[in-house]
Amino acid sequence: MFDLAYFSQTLVNGLSVGCIYGLIGIGFCVIYNASGIVNFAQGAFVMLGGMITYVLLTTLHLPMIVAGSIAIIVVALLGVLIERIVVRPLWDRNATMFVMILATLAVQIVIERTTLILVGDQPKSIPVFTDLPPIRIGGVSIGYQTLWIIGVSLVLIALLALFFQKTLVGRAMRACSINREAAALQGIPVSRMLALSFALSAALGAIAGILLTPTQFTAFNVGTPFAISGFIAAIVGGFGRPFGAFLGGIALGLAQALAVFGLGSGLKNVAALSVLLIFLFLRPSGILGAAK
Amino acid sequence: MPTLPTTISTNAGLLLRYLPAVLAVGLIAYAIVAGGHFVTLAGFALIYAVFVTGLNIFMGYAGQASFGQNAFAAIGGYASAVLTATYGWPPIPALIVGAAGAALCAVVIGYPTLRLRGHYLAMATLAIGLIVYEVTVQWQSVTQGYMGISGIPPLGIGSWEVTSDRAQLIMLSIVVTLCMASAWLIRNSRFGRAIVALSGSEDAARALGVDVARYKLAAFVVSAVYASLAGSLFVHIVGFVSPEVFGMHMVILGFTMLYVGGIGTITGPLVGAIVINLLPETFRGLKDYQDLVYGAALILLLIYAPGGLASLGNALKRRPSTPIPATAPKGARP
């Protein structure tokens, strides 16, 4: 029998995980727009966000807000480091796209394995931000963490919109995404934009990871599945459009939730890949059309 | 060989070029003679040589990226395991069914994504790698989940089975020779030229009438069949299969081998597979560090030796004025 409460519950869960996919998807777009690179290490940022927060909470017993902030900053710095020591030399050599993809994927593996060695393979979790019983609306219960995820995502979207439209740096990054050569001629330091895009995208990934970890868990190997979902979100939104990617993330989250509702939870990733393939088949330029 | 760089003209250069391949063959021959633990290692190296030869056709020749080759190996491996151990099929038909399944899967993934830019396929293949892994874990009635399937018979035809270590190694050597020969035949044909051409310039290839999307798909399917064959060989040699066998590490290992041996060359996959499997035996003990080391090595190779270890030798001899030949064309980045 059709269970409306369970159905609504599934949709709410899909919406919140969709926001996370959206944030990861935006991370892909930010780097892609600045450089044309698809960063396959994006998932590592998500994993590290939750993992570093966990380590700080359990070893130093820092308050959540401090632990989270440090994690975001560390991951952002790591993003810059990756840009400097791996991406930049290849970029300067004008390496092909697939070399770039392979290198960033190798970075993902290195981070994943280092994490495994340092903290082990057991899943870790962190406490929810607000420890109150969930709000009940009809038969649907909405946890405070879900509200946190949706709320923080929306605030981030608004901040990003302001950043890209109002600030000089944000506008310079947009100029790079439209035409890198022209931007360079206008005196925009394109290479600094590349470093900045890695920092921004890493920070977004870390925030997504921190938001998500209390409701699920984090482990050394959660990065790649999240990267794939975030990438699909970016494609569904029309690759290179940050806000399209957010909508794409929500669409993917809901589609996955429906697949879990209808077919069982084992098929979550199969559903995501099917969404990707169907989308590429029917409308490769995304919901809103491609950025170019 | 038509891919000979023009910079090598001396006999010493030729010797240096073929030295790794000669050493590789020597090591395998030694393993056959010496026996023991070395045989097992050499066997794994040869199985990986098949896997990497397929990867090389798609990446080295066609210039495309696939991160899901482990999925095709898993399809081949599990088809062989389930059909022979559970249903009592003879190995060869099981192997063919596995290869057909891998090819079909490659078409389903490749058809929508290969018309688009490279990162779409890259991500879709990364996803199929994870999905096949999940399926092998979840579909317990067939795959027995984490437990895996044991009691897989050795390869053979009819009542004749290849059981002894040495016989298996000889058989693998023959299979690898056949695989490399077919890779050579493919490379030096109208088909092979078309896929190498499109890796150089898709526009120019289309302007000459090459149906770029179709040829990329064909190269992808060929590489999937090689991977599937490697998967089948593995389960018959080891006699056991579990989901972990075809994990993501297989992909990173494959790439590292390809870059160590020399991407886009016929002997590169074999050389890379042997170097990675036989020489750093010390690393193999520290299993947790293995992927870390390979991942880091891959990054270093990509940055400092994009043509593989063999190209380092060339770089030393090359006149400073000659540009370093790119393993893939420049400017393909979007």
Next chain:
Amino acid sequence: MNRLGVHALTRRFGGLVANDSISFDVPVEGISAVIGPNGAGKTTLFSMISGFLEPSEGRVVFEGEDVTGVAPERIAARGLVRTFQLAQLFQNLTVLENVKVGRHIRTKAGLWAALARPAWARREEAETERRARELIAFVGLGDQADARAAALPYGQQRLLEIARALAAEPKLLLLDEPAAGLNHDETERLSGIIRRIAAQGTTVLLIEHDMKLVMNTADRIVVLNFGRKIAEGTPTEVQGNPQVIEAYLGGVETPHV
């Protein structure tokens, strides 16, 4: 009958009109050229004719058939082959192999033929080899057949690209600025090669910046400026056309020949 008919071809990029209702015919015989100052829309026009760019409006008729919006590889298979402004060689192939790829549409061996090498495929490959070597000799690269294409100096890369296009036995050969980057002697030789191609029955349509090459080589010229056709005729007619002089030189002097 005309080899190629361009009918009211228009292409807009956003608000910019790169090609504005351009029409002309290319007869079967001889060499035609499209000239015009930088940004006149020559390359856009070529891309639309060869199928790489969909026109906003208008039609392209090749050999009496409408090929508007047909994919480039299919247009090539019908016998319309182009080269590119910046030589687009297959860098990982040798000079000989590059030209062999040019035989693609004239041959049919696939994957199975590659593996099994039946007699017909071996004959086909031998024929491909023979034709490719002939063409390499024709453009004067005979002694470099086994060099990597990327190792050739730029002038020879341009010649290789022409040999590769000829291997497809095109009915119509589109050359996009074939003399760009060539020195005086190389341009002279190129001019001779283009005339010999046309004499062997291949229609040639070229875009060119180098006035000397065009005036010495072309039989008919179409002049573009700001995306519009402003003149058409023989080299002499075009040189005397006041609008052309105006467009090219701001009315100061006549084009050098």
